[in-house]
Amino acid sequence: MNQSLARIALAGTLILGLSGCEQDKPTSYLIPKEERNVTMPVPAADPAKDGLSDTAVASAPGTMQVLPGMQAAADEAGEIAYTVPAGWEEIPPSGIRKANLKVADENGSAELTVLVFPGDVGGNLANINRWRGQVALEPITADKLPEITENYTIAAHRGLYVRLEGGAQSILGALLPFHGSTWFFKFQGDSGTILANEDAFKAYLDSVQMVDHQH
Amino acid sequence: MKKFIYILLFGIAALILIDGFRATSTVSEFDIDEFAELPVQVGGRIKPLDTVARNTLLVLSARQKVVTDEGVTLTPIEWFMDLTMRPELADTYPIFKIEFPDDLGLVGLREPGQRYYSFNDLLPFSDELRRLHSEINPEVELRSPYEKQIADINNGLMLYHRVMHSLHPIGGPERLDGLVDEYQSYMATIKPGMDELRKQQAGEEFDSTILNRFIAFADDYLKLSQTAHMNVIPPPAPIDPMDEWKNIGLELLDVMKGDPLSPYVTSYAALTMSYRFGDTVTFNAEVAELRQRFISDFPDDISRVHYERVFNAFKPFYIAIQLYVLIFLVVCISWLRWPKELGKAAFWLLVLAFVIHTFGLLSRMYIQGRPPVTNLYSSAVFVGWGSVLLGMFIEKFYKNGIGAAMASLIGICTLIIAHHLAMSGDTLEMMRAVLDSNFWLATHVIIITFGYSAIFLAGALGLLFTMLGIFSKRFDNETARSLGSMVYGIIAFGTLFSLVGTILGGIWADQSWGRFWGWDPKENGALMIVLIGAIYLHARWGGICKERGLMAIAIGGNIITAWSWFGTNMLPVGLHSYGRMDEAYIWLIGFVLSQIFFIGMAMLPFRYWRSEFGQGSYRRQRKRILMAAAEAE
């Protein structure tokens, strides 16, 4: 009596086990027409997990403070036109970013962003020191500023060009005061890529055209 | 004589209680109690300033008082008032607890015998501290004790800074003395400043002095809005508890949009100024007005906030610990002399302590609006409560002091554990989304925690059995048997509850993410408790173990329950992981080793058991061996 019960139980288990193995077979099936523009996101956070983040995050040095009204001013400032250098990838502008390009080569990668803000956002020295902090360089004083900058014309207006060579990362940048706002052209990334693409960056700056109601 | 004992003991208990009641009101010319009850919003919850003060101090100093260099003792709210309104004075108070200052390698920091450091002590080293902090391991769980200390100091300084700048803008004494005037001039600057800004953007001529002054204000308040720790400005009525309050900086910035300045801002500024000038009349009037405004805006919450402040001061769990210590001593003495009187006194003291303990639990439920167990701290409080409840029942049935002794022992241990768990901040924190279900919190969590209580009580009785059996001559068979049946009853109870609790957890998991059993560490821990309970029961029913072996299994239950309760939380994996638990790790290992030691003691051959019970068992053992040998021949 018990033996036959045991045999039945064993058989049952085997059947169950085999039924579970059905998933591993090649199949073919029809599906409704798909459009190929869905991106699979990587989950940002698992709400079921308990994760207490370190609450004391010191504010990162050199971040730009977006005052209320800056976004609105950026929206009013108008668009720019430019030529994308060969081999660079363009990403659609967003928010206060008026342009966003990327380039990669054997030395690494780099990104160019264009932003505009009302006023002078603290002045040239403050902004250049902020960029210096982002590539791990010490801040400088106003008297040293002419040594690392040069005048540069962008969209027929006078701007300031700066080359900041940090260790691993570097920045090539340009500041352009333009009728009450300041445009920031920042090209930042791995030093090798940046320096190899300096000509392309300058060519990009030369190609920039801006809508100008004043003249 | 008997009467004297009762009077003495209840006198002591009364003193303990009165001490607690006294702390609930502060006598001073400033209406400190009223100030302490002003509600603010921190961590998603509306709470009195008193709670913020205590929690901040606990995080920084690991205790709820400040002793200045002159020897003056300050309560948390007094310290908080100085911190926010007289920061130049607060910077001199030694409140940062640093256990191992030498490890930091900061020359000149350490004073011999000093464990608490003031902000001014640390200020010269702030660059160095920041540099050290940038070099430690970013993964919180992988940090060494040295790195953890650095992180703690940095976090503490950050918290100190943020709390200091919660009621008004940052600044030195001159600025704080003229806050109301500053706000007035800011309000006056806004319109002209915005006009100049518009002119500048349009490329027209503008007045740079006005514009710069305006931008200076805006920059400053922007920084303030990013720094302030508490939200002190409630939104205008009608108010939803889920609405986010604004902090001072944000409110000041929003005035630029054209909203009127909230009266709370000027009230806090007036409070600060009057406190600095020692003007009690204005201060008390301002506090009363603020309080009235809160009452009209939050008619439902104001009584809860008031209750929370009183509860904070009364500290029922500290009172309970003191009572439990008293009870334990009384029972121990009762085993030597005056057993009936002391036994009865101990029982009634236990009831009193239990009432206070229950009061604390119920208060927390009222303040938080949740079932009693919502986090590790509250689980510790509840485990103690459960054990004391069971212990009271045992004492009522057996009347030999054992139940009272073990109950008070567990009460002391769990409340001390809870005290240490409170160091991380607000213990009445909000529940994460997946835990946000009062039904399951009230059933699954409570039942499982009650199971812990029972297993710990059984384990404690096992320890007692072992100690008495080996060392006490008077431990006889009858006592051994009654202990045995106590443990049997409690383990049966505990296994039942653990099994039911685990199953409820499975159902909750099935409703939440479709998996009844996921082999999550906490689930596994609960399963292990059920398994050891089952082992005990089956071993007893099958006669595989006699009393001594069963007691060893019960002590083993302590190890498994400690693992399930704390060990699983320390693993950085699974749905129940709470992250860093540094010193707790050492305590857990220590506890486990101690229990293994006791199991070893229990397994000592009966020859070494001094008690009547032990010697009797030894003689029976020898007789059986002799009989078996005789039969074999």
Added chain:
Amino acid sequence: MHLIFQFFSSLRLTVFLLGFSIVLVFFGTLDQVQYGIWHTQEMYFESFFVVWAFPAHAPGGDFLHWVRVPMPGGYTLGSMLLMNLVTAHFVRFKLTWTKSGIFMIHIGLMLLIVAELVTDLTAVESQMPVDEGGRSNFSQSYQDNELVFINRSHPDHDQVHAIPASLMKPGQTLDVPDTDFSIRTINIYPNAEIGRAKGTTVTNTPATQGAAVRMGIVISPLPKSFADDEINTETAYVEVFKRGESLGIWLVSNVLDERFPPQMVEADGKEWELAMRFQRQYYPFEVELIDFKHDRYPGTDVPHNFSSEVMVRHQDDNKTQKALIYMNHPLRYEGLTFYQASFANQDKTSIFLIVRNPGWILPYISVLLMGLGMCVQFGMHFVKFLKKRR
């Protein structure tokens, strides 16, 4: 025979098995730190035998890494406990009222063990990410991958030909179902790092067609990751044959997803899309995400509530069903259960966990039985105890 029954029905065996279970569960918990829940479950609880090794990274790992603890696995203990319980009942228990409580508890327990086995074998979990305003009619596996050929030439539908990656072994040739294609797996890696080659010429790649050649991709194999939040990049080199004739060697990988242009295989004037992706399950309905809410407690980042408002449209019935899915409140639809699992893209995408578990009712029946049994059993005991004290 009698001896065997005595052995299997003995209480000593029960105690031993329970003891081993504690040991197994304990080590199965410890190992989750390095192997993650899924893999540990396979190693410890879905096996017959397992050996625990002291992890090299744990404190003391330098001295103790040689420590090994062998123990019986979950299937062994489970089946032996089952047999122990069943035989004990037949050999020793008489069916009386006083033992009815214990009977119910034990039967409930047996059912629970069986229920777990059934779940192990038949339950399927997958995930479905949907963007706000977007729709999805398929879900994908967390762990398993498939190689697919997709024919999009028909105007009304697409045809998918799928081969599970678990069938692909190096050197083996497999037929692609319902086509003239067959593939030979040159090499397959459970996890790999994919990148562009340094320099202008691409060396060391067997690929002759597709993205690998066009973008100069090279790979380096990585060990499989068990961390819960990391994805294993299943990658392979496959040679595609049409009626025995080789069309070239492609590099396929599940990281080459919809962000990249599709790799195409051309034959007989027609084109097929070739890709490696997480195994998909298509459904005869679409789930549209109308709105995803991520409520936080005011002034904090602590989540208070996640909820997704969805509309489910079935292709046959034209019956649309609106539902709100949030924590502890899933949607049950067509034998599937949709849980709010996660989110992404700054609260613009909601991710559902879909569970098909035909045996879901078994644990509930078992729980009911055990509950009744416990009430009966302990109730009787307690009454007896009270009577004795009076």
